[in-house]
Amino acid sequence: MRTQALLAFFVTALLASCGGGGPGSTTTTPLPADDNYDQTVFGYTDPNPVAFHPLGRKTSSLMQLDEAMVFFNRTASFADAAAALPGILQLREDTQQDSAQVPISTGSMAQGGFIPLDACTGDLDGDGVLEAIFTGLVPSSGGNYMGIRVSKPDLSASSTDYSPAATEEYSYNAWATGVIAVHCAAGDLDADGTDELILMESFADRTTLHVIKQFDDGGLPVFGDVSGDVFSSITFIGPIGRVAVGQFDGDDALELVVSHGTPGGKGVPASLITDLYDDLNSGMAFLEQIANYTGFDTAIEIAVGEFDGDPLDEITLGLQTWLSTEFIFNGAYENYRTWTNAYDWEPGQGSSLIRATAHDTYNPPNWEWDAIGQRRRERFVAADLNEDGIDEVCWLHVTLSNAYVPFNSSTLQFEWYFGLRTWQPVSGSTTLTDLSAGGPYNGGDLAVVDDDGSGDDDILATFSMPETVGNLPDGTYAYARQALISSPGNATFAGYIASNSNAVPIMAGGDFDGEGMRVSYTGVKYQYLPDPIPIVLLAAPPTKDGIGQNTPLTGSSYSVSDSATEAYTVNTSTSISLTLGFGIEALAGNYEASLKGTVKASVDKSTGRSSTLTTSQVFSGAYDANSIVFEGTLHTLYEYEVVSAVDPAAVGTTVSINVPVATKVFKWTTDYYNQNVDAKNQIPADVFPQTIGDPATYPTRESLLNLLASREGWEGRGERGTNGVTVGQGSGFNSIKLSLANVLSEGQAYAYGVEVSTEFKIGSAIFGSSVGVSNSYLYEVSVARETTYEGAIGDIAAADWADWQYEAGMVVYTRAEAGKKPFQVLQYWTNPLGNGY
Structure with missing residues (x-):
C-alpha cells in the first residue's frame, strides 16, 4: 500500500480533466450543463466568405489522365x-x-x-x-x-x-x-x-x-x-x-x-x-x-x-x-x-x-x-x-x-x-x-x-x-x-x-476523353459533426461497497512525463465522402493517391491546413464510474457534382469534401455517453461486464491474458514488479502501473485509427464510404511512449480486511471490431481472497 503522496496527483488530474469537459474526479460529480455532443459546444463561426470553397474554382480537376x-x-x-x-x-x-x-x-x-x-x-x-x-x-x-x-x-x-x-x-x-x-x-x-x-x-x-x-x-x-x-x-x-x-x-x-x-x-x-x-x-x-x-x-x-x-x-x-x-x-x-x-x-x-x-x-x-x-x-x-x-x-x-x-x-x-x-x-x-x-x-x-x-x-x-x-x-x-x-x-x-x-x-x-475526375461545386456547404471518436475507456477500479475503504484515493488515470507534451494526439484528416454505392475506385480508378493528393494540396492552400490535432495530457477517472475520453471534430462539408470520372456511372453523383475546422476533447462516464449517443456508437456492454462495487464480478487474470493474446496490449505491474497487488489494510492505497516506455522502443509511438468510414446521412443526402486524404486515414490516434497508465485502489479498513481482501491487476489493450471505431481500454482483473466472498 501507499500513503497520501498520490493525493497531489489526483488533484492535478482533476483540474486538468475539467478543462476537457465531463467527469474526471475521484468522486462522482454532476456533468457540466454544456457538455452535449452537438455543434453548439464548439462555438465555431466560419471565417470564410459565403462563396468560399476549398477547390477555388467552379469546376476543378481532381485526377488527370491528360492527352x-x-x-x-x-x-x-x-x-x-x-x-x-x-x-x-x-x-x-x-x-x-x-x-x-x-x-x-x-x-x-x-x-x-x-x-x-x-x-x-x-x-x-x-x-x-x-x-x-x-x-x-x-x-x-x-x-x-x-x-x-x-x-x-x-x-x-x-x-x-x-x-x-x-x-x-x-x-x-x-x-x-x-x-x-x-x-x-x-x-x-x-x-x-x-x-x-x-x-x-x-x-x-x-x-x-x-x-x-x-x-x-x-x-x-x-x-x-x-x-x-x-x-x-x-x-x-x-x-x-x-x-x-x-x-x-x-x-x-x-x-x-x-x-x-x-x-x-x-x-x-x-x-x-x-x-x-x-x-x-x-x-x-x-x-x-x-x-x-x-x-x-x-x-x-x-x-x-x-x-x-x-x-x-x-x-x-x-x-x-x-x-x-x-x-x-x-x-x-x-x-x-x-x-x-x-x-x-x-x-x-x-x-x-x-x-x-x-x-x-x-x-x-x-x-x-x-x-x-x-x-x-x-x-x-x-x-x-x-x-x-x-x-x-x-x-x-x-x-x-x-x-x-x-x-x-x-x-x-x-x-x-x-x-x-x-x-x-x-x-x-x-x-x-x-x-x-x-x-x-x-x-x-x-x-x-x-x-x-x-x-x-x-x-x-x-x-x-x-x-x-x-x-x-x-x-x-x-x-x-x-x-x-x-x-x-x-x-x-x-x-x-x-x-x-x-x-x-x-x-x-x-x-x-474524360478518363480523369472533374467536379463542379454546387454551392452547398454546411457544418457537420460526425460520430464521436472514442480514444480510451477507463474502468472504475475494483472496490467493495458497504465496507470501509479509502475511495478518495481510488481511481484510474493516464498521464505523460515532462519529456512529452501530450499523452494522446488525435489527427483528423480532411476527407472525401462518396454517394452511397460508389467507391473511390469509381472516381479515380487506380489513381486514388493522385485524387487525395490534389484535394489535400487544395485544402492546405486555401485554408492553411488539411487536418486538425486534438490532444489530451492527463486524466483521472472516478472510483465509482467507468469513464470514456473521446474526441469530436466539427467539419465544414462542401458538396460537388461529379462531371467526369473513370466510371461513367459515377457522373452526376455527389461527393463532399469534409474539412475539419474545430475540435474538442470530452471526458464522460460511459453511462452518460451511452445515454447521449445513438445505438451504433454506444460502448458494448461486454467491454466492462463487471458490477462496480463488487470485486468478485471483475474478469480473472487468465481471461484478460487470453484477450491480450489476440489483441494489441500490455499488462501493468504492481509496486514491486509483481503482476498485480493485494489490496492492503489501512489508510493508504495500492498502485498498479503501465509505462509505455517499458514496452515500446525508443522513439516509437503507438497508433491506431480508421481509414474508411461507413454510411452517413445529412438531410436527404446519403453518403457511403469516406476516405481521408492524409496518410490514408480519416483519423489516427497516437499514444506517446512517455504515457503512463495507473490504477490506484484504496486500502480496506482493518475491521473489514479479512472478509473482503482481494488481489487486483490491470491491462491496457486496443479493441478494434469490424465496422467499429477502435479505442483503448484500461481494464482490471481480480482474485477475491476474503472470507466474505
Missing part, C-alpha cells in the same frame, strides 16, 4: 494535299492507352486551309469533358478571317477515335477579314460551370478582345459574343494581343489578363500594356493596369500561376527585347534578350512587382519570336515541375550553337541549342533543362500535362527541327521531336510526330 493534341501550322495547299500522309492533327495519348502516338482523322479540322496560331483547353459545352481548342486564320477572297476549330473524341466509339463526326469546326461569319493573328484562352468567367472562349483578334493596326460562349452543341455548335448588358468587345491600338485567365479575387468566376499594344524593335520603342479585368459577373470591370513597357520590346507572353503559396494566382510576363546588331560571316543579325517580370495583385491592394529577371541573352542570329505569332511562337506556361505545391514559369530557350558554311556550298548554315528554362518568381531560382538535338529549328510549343494520373505536372515539348525519319508513300517525310520534362533538369525523349519542314507545332493539353 496532348498537336496541330501543325501549315499552308492551305499542304493541308489539302497527299491524303496518304498522317493527319495534321496528332494525338499523344495518356498512359491508360496502348499507343502513345495516334495520328487521328482530321475531318473538317483541315477544311478551308485553316492555319492554327494558338491553342487552349476548356469545357465549352458543359459536359465535364475538356475540348482542345485551336484558333487561327481561314483564307478568304477578301483576306484572312478568324477561325476556330474544336476537337473532342467520339466516346461512343472509343477514347482514341477522333472521327470527322466528332471533330468540329467553327467560323464566326460576323467577324471581319484582314485578320493577321488570333490568340485564345478559355475559362469560366461567370461561374456557371461552363467555360467561355476568350479571343484576341489581331489586325495590322488594332486588336479586338472577344468573349464568346457556345450556345448549342448539335455537331456544329453556334458561337456568339457575350454582349449586351454583360460585355461588349473591346478594341485596343496595335496588333499584339495575348490573353490568360486566373483567380485573383477568391470568388468562383475567373478574371482576365490582357496584353496588347504595338511592338518595338531596333531603335523603335514599344507600347506593350498589360491590364487586368474582372469577371463577367462584374460586367468585365477594368481593375488595374499591371504593366506598360516602352523599351525596344518586340514580343510579350503571359503565364498565370500560383507562384507564392497563397490561394490566389499571380501574373508573369515574358518579354523579348532587342539588344544589338551582330555580324557573322559578313551577315548582320539582331541579338535579343528574354526576360520575365512577375506581379502579385490582390483585391484592394493593387499590383506589386514580385521579381524581374533577365534570363537569356541570345547569340546571333537569334531565334526571334514573331510578335504576332503567325509562325514562330513561344509559349510561357506555369507548372509545378518540382512538386513543391508552387508553380514555376517555363519556356523554351533557344540560342545559336554553331554557324558554318558546308564544303562545296556558299550558304551559311545554323545549328541551334534549345532547352526548357524554369524560373521560380519568388525565390528567383532558375534551371535549364537540355533538349538539344542539333540541326535547324523552326519552332516549338509546350503543354502542361499529367498523363499518368500521378497528380504531378509534366511538360510536353514539341519542336519542329525538322528531322527525317523513314519513308512514306510520297518519299522522305519530316517529323517533329517530342520531349517530356518531368522535373527541372530531367527530360526524356518522347518520340516523333508527323510534321513538315516548315511546320510550327501548336499544342493543347488536357483530359480530352
Whole structure:
C-alpha cells in the first residue's frame, strides 16, 4: 500500500480533466450543463466568405489522365494535299492507352486551309469533358478571317477515335477579314460551370478582345459574343494581343489578363500594356493596369500561376527585347534578350512587382519570336515541375550553337541549342533543362500535362527541327521531336510526330476523353459533426461497497512525463465522402493517391491546413464510474457534382469534401455517453461486464491474458514488479502501473485509427464510404511512449480486511471490431481472497 503522496496527483488530474469537459474526479460529480455532443459546444463561426470553397474554382480537376493534341501550322495547299500522309492533327495519348502516338482523322479540322496560331483547353459545352481548342486564320477572297476549330473524341466509339463526326469546326461569319493573328484562352468567367472562349483578334493596326460562349452543341455548335448588358468587345491600338485567365479575387468566376499594344524593335520603342479585368459577373470591370513597357520590346507572353503559396494566382510576363546588331560571316543579325517580370495583385491592394529577371541573352542570329505569332511562337506556361505545391514559369530557350558554311556550298548554315528554362518568381531560382538535338529549328510549343494520373505536372515539348525519319508513300517525310520534362533538369525523349519542314507545332493539353475526375461545386456547404471518436475507456477500479475503504484515493488515470507534451494526439484528416454505392475506385480508378493528393494540396492552400490535432495530457477517472475520453471534430462539408470520372456511372453523383475546422476533447462516464449517443456508437456492454462495487464480478487474470493474446496490449505491474497487488489494510492505497516506455522502443509511438468510414446521412443526402486524404486515414490516434497508465485502489479498513481482501491487476489493450471505431481500454482483473466472498 501507499500513503497520501498520490493525493497531489489526483488533484492535478482533476483540474486538468475539467478543462476537457465531463467527469474526471475521484468522486462522482454532476456533468457540466454544456457538455452535449452537438455543434453548439464548439462555438465555431466560419471565417470564410459565403462563396468560399476549398477547390477555388467552379469546376476543378481532381485526377488527370491528360492527352496532348498537336496541330501543325501549315499552308492551305499542304493541308489539302497527299491524303496518304498522317493527319495534321496528332494525338499523344495518356498512359491508360496502348499507343502513345495516334495520328487521328482530321475531318473538317483541315477544311478551308485553316492555319492554327494558338491553342487552349476548356469545357465549352458543359459536359465535364475538356475540348482542345485551336484558333487561327481561314483564307478568304477578301483576306484572312478568324477561325476556330474544336476537337473532342467520339466516346461512343472509343477514347482514341477522333472521327470527322466528332471533330468540329467553327467560323464566326460576323467577324471581319484582314485578320493577321488570333490568340485564345478559355475559362469560366461567370461561374456557371461552363467555360467561355476568350479571343484576341489581331489586325495590322488594332486588336479586338472577344468573349464568346457556345450556345448549342448539335455537331456544329453556334458561337456568339457575350454582349449586351454583360460585355461588349473591346478594341485596343496595335496588333499584339495575348490573353490568360486566373483567380485573383477568391470568388468562383475567373478574371482576365490582357496584353496588347504595338511592338518595338531596333531603335523603335514599344507600347506593350498589360491590364487586368474582372469577371463577367462584374460586367468585365477594368481593375488595374499591371504593366506598360516602352523599351525596344518586340514580343510579350503571359503565364498565370500560383507562384507564392497563397490561394490566389499571380501574373508573369515574358518579354523579348532587342539588344544589338551582330555580324557573322559578313551577315548582320539582331541579338535579343528574354526576360520575365512577375506581379502579385490582390483585391484592394493593387499590383506589386514580385521579381524581374533577365534570363537569356541570345547569340546571333537569334531565334526571334514573331510578335504576332503567325509562325514562330513561344509559349510561357506555369507548372509545378518540382512538386513543391508552387508553380514555376517555363519556356523554351533557344540560342545559336554553331554557324558554318558546308564544303562545296556558299550558304551559311545554323545549328541551334534549345532547352526548357524554369524560373521560380519568388525565390528567383532558375534551371535549364537540355533538349538539344542539333540541326535547324523552326519552332516549338509546350503543354502542361499529367498523363499518368500521378497528380504531378509534366511538360510536353514539341519542336519542329525538322528531322527525317523513314519513308512514306510520297518519299522522305519530316517529323517533329517530342520531349517530356518531368522535373527541372530531367527530360526524356518522347518520340516523333508527323510534321513538315516548315511546320510550327501548336499544342493543347488536357483530359480530352474524360478518363480523369472533374467536379463542379454546387454551392452547398454546411457544418457537420460526425460520430464521436472514442480514444480510451477507463474502468472504475475494483472496490467493495458497504465496507470501509479509502475511495478518495481510488481511481484510474493516464498521464505523460515532462519529456512529452501530450499523452494522446488525435489527427483528423480532411476527407472525401462518396454517394452511397460508389467507391473511390469509381472516381479515380487506380489513381486514388493522385485524387487525395490534389484535394489535400487544395485544402492546405486555401485554408492553411488539411487536418486538425486534438490532444489530451492527463486524466483521472472516478472510483465509482467507468469513464470514456473521446474526441469530436466539427467539419465544414462542401458538396460537388461529379462531371467526369473513370466510371461513367459515377457522373452526376455527389461527393463532399469534409474539412475539419474545430475540435474538442470530452471526458464522460460511459453511462452518460451511452445515454447521449445513438445505438451504433454506444460502448458494448461486454467491454466492462463487471458490477462496480463488487470485486468478485471483475474478469480473472487468465481471461484478460487470453484477450491480450489476440489483441494489441500490455499488462501493468504492481509496486514491486509483481503482476498485480493485494489490496492492503489501512489508510493508504495500492498502485498498479503501465509505462509505455517499458514496452515500446525508443522513439516509437503507438497508433491506431480508421481509414474508411461507413454510411452517413445529412438531410436527404446519403453518403457511403469516406476516405481521408492524409496518410490514408480519416483519423489516427497516437499514444506517446512517455504515457503512463495507473490504477490506484484504496486500502480496506482493518475491521473489514479479512472478509473482503482481494488481489487486483490491470491491462491496457486496443479493441478494434469490424465496422467499429477502435479505442483503448484500461481494464482490471481480480482474485477475491476474503472470507466474505
